[in-house]
Amino acid sequence: MPELPEVETIKNDLRGLVVGSRIERAEVREPALVEQPPQEEFVRRLGGARVTGARRRAKHLVVELDTGEALVFQLKIGGQLLLVPPVEEPEDSVMLVLSLDGGRRLLLRDQTGFSRARLLGEKELAERLSGLGPEPFSEEFTVRYLKERLGSRRAQIKPLLLDQSLISGIGNIYADEILYDARLSPRRRASSLSEEEWERLYAAIRSNLAAGIEHRGTTVRLYRDVLGRAGEHQNHLRVFERHGGPCPRCGAEVVRERVGGRPTHYCPRCQDGGGSAGDGVQLELE
Ligand SMILES: [Zn+2]
The missing domain is CATH 1.10.8.50 (Helicase, Ruva Protein; domain 3)
Incomplete structure (x- = not known):
């Protein structure tokens, strides 16, 4: 399961490769992925949003959007976020496809199927992350x-x-x-x-x-x-x-x-x- 260093690496990759792109279309291939909001709304609200940032909190990956919302992933057990191309399209276990401008796609793949995603407003996000202990590299952690x-x-x-x-x-x-x-x-x-x-x-x-x-x-x-x-x-x-x-x-x-x-x-x-x-x-x- 991705822990702090793995999610940190994915976050840094997204900053270099995906931030600035616009999500033209979202397609949920595995309904169990979407925890919140209901799937139709999740797809509708992602369509057209521009990715403005990426950050990590604990093992959560937070993709910031210009709509003010955040797409939050928990890459449980086998979760992978893959950019196609250059990555070849996986043959199975794709849970979510985000079609980006420029013809690329960001795929969430999880062969264990346990990964989860939420699209959250600012307050919902703060609430969601509020129970987490300090980051090991923060000043608070002594x-x-x-x-x-x-x-x-x-x-x-x-x-x-x-x-x-x-x-x-x-x-x-x-x-x-x-x-x-x-x-x-x-x-x-x-x-x-x-x-x-x-x-x-x-x-x-x-x-x-x-x-x-x-x-x-x-x-x-x-x-x-x-x-x-x-x-x-x-x-x-x-x-x-x-x-x-x-x-x-x-x-x-x-x-x-x-x-x-x-x-x-x-x-x-x-x-x-x-x-x-x-x-x-x-x-x-x-
Ligand atoms: Zn020993």
Whole structure:
């Protein structure tokens, strides 16, 4: 699923390739895509609108229009935005076609079918994004924020990293890599972290997301940029889907287990398990 670095890459691509274009026609090929407004209105209001900007908030891609509205995509699991040409028209799984002036088309393709789109006015957009935690590269996001917001929680650290109301943009791939760098077990209770561990975690969040952006995203399976190219950050992963192989730091075997319901990859030797919480009724154990 596209996380912060992948959506950031797509946003930057749209700025370079699509902003300034006019949408001549919108065609919804998969009705489940459109959450709001009703499909007919969605199509009608997009027709003729000019794309004036693109931005990212958490994992949301926000395409700004000269009508004052914003086309907001959640590229869930397998969502791709592809510019045809130069990309060859995909043979299947196209959910939305935006015909642009100049003969190009911007296609939303998702082989998993989970991507969603909304066309929102200014107020609706603000409301939609209001529950999201700070952006990891914003001034608001500090070691102190991390410690204060998460440090009182007894929950396991990994599910907290994925909670978009606490921090924006981290998903399953980067969470595992961040915890590897911070040398923290994904099962550590947040309330058990030391000052030094909060600092390590904070640094790891920023450095892993920055590296992901630098490498134009992680393509484990379906992620592509707007020109259909895979990212490169998958070549830099240390633990995510590296289970069965050696930990690059200590040589022990990387394992894959469910933590907070999500497949989780970590090194049981060098990601400190001290103060770990089980998956179940850990609250009563203290
Ligand atoms: Zn290790």
